[in-house]
Amino acid sequence: MILVALLVLASVQVALFEEYIIPDNIDIDDILKNDRLLKNYVNCVLDKGNCTPEGERLKKAIPESLQNGCSKCNDKVKEGTKKVIHHLIEKKPDMWKELEARYDPNGDYKKKYKDLIEKEGLAI
Template sequence: MLFTVFLVLTCAHVVFLEEYVIPDNIDIDDILSNERLLKNYVNCLLDKGRCTPEGKKLKSTIPEALSTDCAKCNEKVKANVRKVLHHLIDNKPDMWKQLEAKYDPSGEYRSKYKDELEKNGIHV
């Protein structure tokens, strides 16, 4: 679950090949600073709103990424994961809690990734 939010935004326009790739024209900071865009992606993931094709791909990618420790994530994606997690946990706790409830209802991924995230300054 903890990587769920990373997938919310960092892979908002994912191309699914051997690894999850973020196209060069995607500006994560722009998405995080745009309430409307952020809300649309989160609503898509929560089945509360329409999904773009990218949003649909994102939703289908989340379970695999969580269960495989994001094995197909490149370094750029991993760096953006940390950025997105920081933003949502610090600035959008309601969105974070909803995503966590949907994608990690048992707390399995929270426990699994806790040490790694805290090592990167993210306290969940």
């Protein structure tokens, strides 16, 4: 789902034992408050800029997470993903549109996760 796609920025995930986790040294709130950091992560996953190791792992996790409903995500990752998605849609719509164009160009995931998107109260 597009929500999971931004598992993306919120999550800065690491594949470990077949589960995506947010490393303890990553604070999603700090990333969302810092436009430079957020833009760097977005540019990384859009192949428009350099990636940190966490950004690379995140970029690799997005397609699989979209396909399988984030089945490898723990609860912390899912909550972080929701936080990031809400932030992007509500406060950074241009970034959201770029991510959407990259990871869901035909709207397939938007359709697939329609119920979840509505449950979250997101207007996308």
